[in-house]
Amino acid sequence: MGTEKKSKMRSGYNRIVYPFTAVAGQHELKTCLVLTAVDPTIGGLLAMGDRGTGKSTTVRAFAALLPAIKAVKGCPYHCDPDAPQSACDQCRSAALKTETIKVPVVDLPLGATEDRVAGALDLERALSRGEKVFEPGLLAKANRGYLYIDEVNLLEDHLVDLLLDVAASGENLFEREGLSVRHPARFVLIGSGNPEEGELRPQLLDRFGLSVDVKTPQDVASWVDIVKRRDAYERDPEKFYAQWEPEEIKLRQRIQAGRKRLPDVEIPDSVQESAAALCLALKTDGLRGQLTVIRAARALAAFEKQKTVGLSHIKRMALPALRHRLRRNPLEETGSAVRIERAIQDILGQ
């Protein structure tokens, strides 16, 4: 079951991916994606909004932009040879060959069954040789990369539960069908969807670090931009990519620089207090909101080559970090964005 399927899936993705820096518009989405790479502890990203806005394209483009990672050759979880504490059991033991691979991006299709997601008994080996071997699922493939779920608001409840557990612990504990396997499953969760089709459960909402409201632009100039670029890409992907390659390389370097700078960025107490005051005023549930604002602001400062986090960073990150965490009175007319803007004005000043 394994090899056949894998090769089929890979063939579609061998094409040159649309360059991330060539994505027209979608400024908030692109910024937030970049920040999740500068600091993966920010948590995932939720991109809700209009259909057909190229969310999936942008996510794939982003993953392709990221610097390649070092992984153990042949490991199904692409373990990091330099981080044995978070590696799988096999990788932890021996001295291993390494290779460089692109950051994995896994698509979780709606209606995926649990065995495709969490993994299962390798049927082929079991039937032909009577061996009990674990066949990794999508969670394994996503380790050290991105897990993209389109229409996340329609995801089955039991899959939601599974994802919540794995996202919290960073590993997948599989104990079924006579097997007991534990493997690393650390990924950035990216969900997208159209809120018109249903609401996300609040527990799942809170799991996402940042949220972005994706809207289709309504002006002709933006549409023309989008159409022209996409058309040029489809006519000649190599040439199009070559045109944008310098920008791609530049962004990749900025992200790497941001990562290096991140541990040294300082957060003054006054800024910490302001963030706390903001979250209190907005009555966000729990502490995760506040942590995320701080982390996102710090990542932003690092990316913009600044040594300290300032109020301006907090202001810019408040909306994406808190938009989806406001306790919602379903009857209330004012949207979350307005409330956050107001609170920013009141607490942080203009």
Place this chain on the structure above:
Amino acid sequence: MDKSFGDATWVAGLLALCGPALGGALVAEDGAERFLTAYMQAAGPSGGLRIIPSSLAADALTGSIDLAATLALGKPVLTQGLLQDESRLLVRRAERLDVACASLMAQALDRDALMLIAVMNPHDADAVLAPKLEARLPFRVEGFAEPHFTVAQIARARTKLGTISIDAKWLKELCKAALSIGVESPRAVLQAVAAARGIAALQGLKVVDESCVALAARLVLAHRAQHVPTPDQEPEQDEAPPPPPPPAEAEATENNTPPSPADAEVILEAIKSALPAHLLHMAAEGLGKKGAGRNVKSNAPRKAGGQRGRRIGNKRTSSLTGQRLDIIATLRNAAPWQTLRRKFTGNDRMIVTRDDFRVSRIKQRNEATAIFAVDASGSTAFQRLAEAKGAVETILAECYVRRDRVALVSFRSKKAEVLLPPTRSLERAKRALAGLPGGGGTPLAAGLDEAFALAVQVRRAGGNPIVILLTDGRGNVTRDGEGNRVKATEESLSAAKLFATEGFDAMLIDVSPEPQKTARALAAAMHATYLPMPRASATDIARPISRALQVAAA
């Protein structure tokens, strides 16, 4: 070249030429046979379609175990997934495709790895294609196609396809036209551009000309219109600061002729000639853009033919009657024992015993759908309507928490309308409620009919409908729209009896200032709980309803 043949013929030719690059088409059942004939003639053997049933399981698309062959051979034999590097699939009753299949197909369509021809019955209001697929299929085929294009013509066109250029001004005009009719996403314009190139290729042209663009606009953009064209409201924004441009922008073969107003006209005329009928009707009635309800489709995922609830894992079973065998799980349970079993029986085949059988567990979701039928006529005094709305809003909040669904039917003046098909989306419900107009006569029977039809639909899809009728029971407009109180009352009583016959849970909230006999009689006919609310506020009305919903969901 003679362009007097119809749109359907063109689509057949375009799909034969471009295949997966153009995605596919949604074809009306009536013209399907002729369309397929035309397509097959143009595509030849290399463009052959594979027919798949709408009840297809996602496994078949990705590839899974061939059970019979596995058992016979004693070794796992895999079936090849239907979605390969390039697939061309045909599915009838496409609205029945389940969520997982639609998802996989959408991914394949994005990779240009799939061409899908989805056939549906255009007269069946329930037949709605999964929105993900609908957005990725550029064409709608409604008329009859002629077998015009031949394999030779297609082959000739294919050689030219890669070199056809299109002036940038056409891209701009297509964008403008699309925005003016409310097309949702630029993806449609990209599809139109690809179609325009195909049309040019089919005519042996080197450059896309005005007629190609107009035809492409008609084929691809017209059916995505949400409203009739509005005049271009914004001033020309060509000089707006452009985003960082790529190093070498213009293609060598691209011209940059300035667009003329005549170009825009041509495209809009082409589109206008093919706008969906109901839009023009809406424009005539002065209804706004994105009319709430009329062309809003329920986006709830369709359940695969007949299976209630979703599969969640599997369990052991003693008997297989009426259950669905989960093949993979069964084999997985049999697999570890094979070595032993083979040793004991000397048989080298795959040995599966009863103990290994696993069946799918279906999650029986007792999902309640609250169908509000609101009397919005003048006799329900203005104040009551506001309270009725308030009650519905309060219930909405609870439904949101419990993940029940809500639907809204309103009736006034001469007819009844489904303002909101069953949805769990709070935003949609709030919007539909806000837009609820009041006044006019009371077409009670029509309102009951509409609520009944909706309840039947919900039950058919596996849900649990509860009808909540807010009215004073004084119908005075008949089903035909005449004002005749006696006839109207008769009709409403007979409509009400249907609820009793079908056994739907119902509540009737009497919103008249004093409890009315008519309302009580109506409730009795419906076998509904009768609740008089003479001077009740919204919360008072809401309480018993929410209690009933809680009971239903339990």
